[in-house]
Amino acid sequence: MLxxxxxxxxxxxxxxxxxGARARCARCERPILLDRPLKVAQEDFxxxxxxxxxxxxxxxxxEWCGPCKWVAPLVDEIARDYAGRVLVAKVDTDQAPAVAERYAIRSVPTLILFEGGEERARxxxxxxxKLHDMVRRAADGDG
Incomplete structure (x- = not known):
């Protein structure tokens, strides 16, 4: 469970x-879909x-970053292709400055792969x- x-x-x-599970929020009954990137707030990171x-x-x-918009379709594709094996999350660095600082995000887009609570690849x-390779390796357990 996540x-x-x-x-x-x-x-x-x-x-x-x-x-394949059809998860829904118990409160509002909205579907919770993990086959697309999940926006994560600073307090939930x-x-x-x-x-x-x-x-x-x-x-x-x-939101203002042009290259971030270019990488978004690739991130969406990875979320679909690896649903259930790799969670894909999005963190807006303007809305989560403490998280961005903790992981030394100096430019965007920056994509970090975490396993077991630790940064494994960037x-x-x-x-x-590189992105496909790091995700494939993590999904296959070759982290």
Whole structure:
């Protein structure tokens, strides 16, 4: 199970990692979908990302960033392709400055792969091959 916050009502929800499961928020009944990137707020970062039972790819981005918009379709594709094996999260560095500072995010997009609460790999900018390789290795247990 994975602990996430419902994007509609902000209730904390435990959801199964099975990509075929139809998880819903107990409060507002909105579907909780893990086959797309999950926006994570600063206050939820530790519980959602560091506490996840699977590897987590975090896309540190900013709304104003052009290259972040270029990498977004790739991040969406990874979320779909690895649903249930790798969680994909997005953190807006303007909304989560303490998290950005903790992980020394100096430019966006920066994508960090976490496993067991630890940073395992990092990609800065648009590096599709590197990104696919680090996620594939984590999903296959070759971290």
């Amino acid at each position: 602990s996430v916050r419902c994007p509609l009502c902000l209730e904390r929800v435990e959801v199964p990692l099975d990509p 530790d519980a959602t990302v560091l506490g996840a039972p699977v590897p987590v790819l975090v896309d540190f981005f900013a 990609s800065v900018g648009l590096e599709p091959e």
